Amino acid sequence: MREGPIDSAETVRSRIEGGLHDPSSFRAALLSIRPAEREAWLDRVLGLGELPDDGPELPRGCVPYLPCSIDALLRVVEAGHVCAADVFVDVGSGAGRTAALVHLLTGADVIGIEIQPGLVLAARDLVTRLLLSRVTCIEGDATKLTGSLNAGSVFFLYCPFSGDRLAKVVSDLEPIARTRMIRLCCVGLGPLACPWLTLEAAPSGDVAIYRSTLHDEAIG
Ligand SMILES: C[S@@+](CC[C@H](N)C(=O)[O-])C[C@H]1O[C@@H](n2cnc3c(N)ncnc32)[C@H](O)[C@@H]1O
16 A cells, blocks of 8 residues: 555546556556455546446356456456557456456557447447547457457456357467467456466466467477
């Protein structure tokens, strides 16, 4: 916890709206808040109200919208070494809270993929209000679209689905992983059994970070 006055949520929000998107200042402001109060603080900074309802477009077997906790995302950013040079893909991005937070913490470009049109609208409203020009949200089925996001360097999955859908997304990332190293950051998912992914470190709680090895093999 830092010493000295703590910026209010409104102060941070007005700075963001004024275009002052400085990851280290934003991170310092977030970390100055007690952990138990961070979720409510972030909602105030981002101007978020009640959780939006899920719509009928959510396919059976896919997971409804629930934003990832700040605690888990701080561990993802740290253990996944997410930085401004990354393109962070949120697979199943909901109303954009995680996309906005990861961008504000790291400066990374963020692309969200979300199947529920109402949540896509909410995410686009958020990025417009906060002038987050490097955060975009694509509407569609992540099981079909993720493998086409060649620019992605970090793929984030907060349990949008499991089973065959998850296996397809991982398999569709293989061609990208052949061209360069990518990371998969998972929250709340079981172990990923994939021969070209290696765990970066022992999982911390519900967070697991994997790194692709295909590119190492190609250049080794
Ligand atoms: C547990 S929430 C995670 C939300 C977001 N990643 C976050 O951390 O705030 C899962 C999200 O995945 C979305 N989803 C589920 N299946 C999907 C699919 N096939 N394609 C795209 N989005 C999907 C849901 O609509 C929901 O918003």
